[in-house]
Structure formats: structure tokens, C-alpha cells
Amino acid sequence: MSNTIVLYYSATGTTKKAAEQVAKQLGADLAEIHPVKPYTATDLNWHDETTRATVEQKQEHDGRVPIKDDLPDLSGYDNVIIGHPIWWGIPPRLIAATIDQLDLNGKVLATFGTSSSTGYDRAQSNIARTVKENGYQLDLQQGDVLNSPAKLSAWVSSLQLK
Numbered sequence: 001m002s003n004t005i006v007l008y009y010s011a012t013g014t015t016k017k018a019a020e021q022v023a024k025q026l027g028a029d030l031a032e033i034h035p036v037k038p039y040t041a042t043d044l045n046w047h048d049e050t051t052r053a054t055v056e057q058k059q060e061h062d063g064r065v066p067i068k069d070d071l072p073d074l075s076g077y078d079n080v081i082i083g084h085p086i087w088w089g090i091p092p093r094l095i096a097a098t099i100d101q102l103d104l105n106g107k108v109l110a111t112f113g114t115s116s117s118t119g120y121d122r123a124q125s126n127i128a129r130t131v132k133e134n135g136y137q138l139d140l141q142q143g144d145v146l147n148s149p150a151k152l153s154a155w156v157s158s159l160q161l162k
Contacts, residue, residue: 004028004161005072008083009094011039015114018146019083022112025156028081034068035094046087057088065094071101078162079108082127086115086145089122096130104131108161110141120145 006028008019016032023030043052056065074080082098084091091113111127113120120143131140141159146152 002026002028003077004079004081005074005077006030006081006083007033007071007098009033009035009085009092009098010083010114011044011085011092015083015085018112018114018152021149021152022081022083022146022156025153026081026159026161028079029072029077031072033082033094033098034070036066036068053087053092056093057090059093063093064097064100065092067094067097067101069101071098074102074104074107077107079110079159080104081159082109082111083146084111084113084123086113086118086120086123089118090126091123096126099127099130100134104134104136104138106138108139108141108159109136110159110161111143112146112155113143114147115145116147118145 004026006019006023008015010016045051084095113123124143128140144155146155
């Protein structure tokens with residue numbers, strides 16, 4: 001078993017492809033995060049203010065979207081990488097719910113997003129706030145948007161993993 005795991009949520013397959021490449025480059029294990037209620041194409045229509053994803057993303061900081069209780073046991077991993085799309089400048093609310101359910105104390109946590117137009121600053125702040133809310137003592141690495149093979153490889157090379 002690897003000492004690194006890549007967890008990811010992907011609504012359209014873009015983040016899944018990036019997560020697979022990150023895992024391959026690191027020789028890491030890979031596992032998918034599943035929302036309790038899967039998203040439909042209609043749920044993801046960001047042009048409509050009443051769609052599920054839009055309403056969820058506009059919740060206050062403590063907003064969460066439930067995930068299935070099927071995450072792997074992290075006790076054998078030193079490094080946890082979480083990949084996610086960026087919706088409205090931040091991770092989907094189910095990523096905070098994922099972080100809430102993991103025991104990340106003593107681990108290295110790195111996160112990345114996929115987006116064609118958004119940077120990672122707000123997403124990084126969102127992740128850092130969720131880590132702080134949970135009182136985790138961990139090494140939070142700088143995340144990035146992985147929207148090209150070169151950017152993905154550069155980010156993976158920049159990680160300071162155990």
C-alpha cells in the first residue's frame with residue numbers, strides 16, 4: 001500500500017482524469033468521494049440561480065452537502081490529496097463534509113481543483129477554514145488549479161510529502 005491517497009469528487013469526469021494522473025505520478029492509491037444524492041446535469045446549470053449546486057454553493061461558510069459513508073480508512077496513509085471541481089470559486093460543499101469525516105491529524109493534506117477560468121486562492125482559504133474548524137493539526141500544502149498536464153506535473157513536483 002502507498003502512503004499517499006488521492007480522494008476526489010468529479011461531476012463531469014474532468015477532476016477524475018486529473019486525480020488519476022496525480023495518483024499515477026505519485027504512485028498513490030485512488031478513491032472517489034460520492035455525494036449521498038448524485039448531481040444531475042440540471043443540478044449543475046450555473047446559469048440558473050435556482051439549481052441545486054447554485055443554492056448549495058451560496059450557503060454560509062458552514063454549509064455542507066452530505067457524502068456517502070464509504071471513504072477508505074486513512075490510518076495507513078501519511079499524505080491525503082483531495083481533488084475537486086471549483087464551483088463559484090470554491091470547492092463543492094461536499095468537500096468540507098469530506099474533511100469533516102476524515103481524521104487528518106498528523107497528516108500532510110494537499111488539495112487541487114479543476115477549472116477552466118478560476119484560480120485557487122478562494123478554494124485554498126475555504127479548505128484552510130474547514131481544517132481550522134475541525135481543529136486538525138496537519139501540514140496543509142498550497143493547492144492549485146490543474147488545468148494542463150504541465151501544471152499538474154509542476155504541482156505534483158512542488159508537494160512536500162512524507
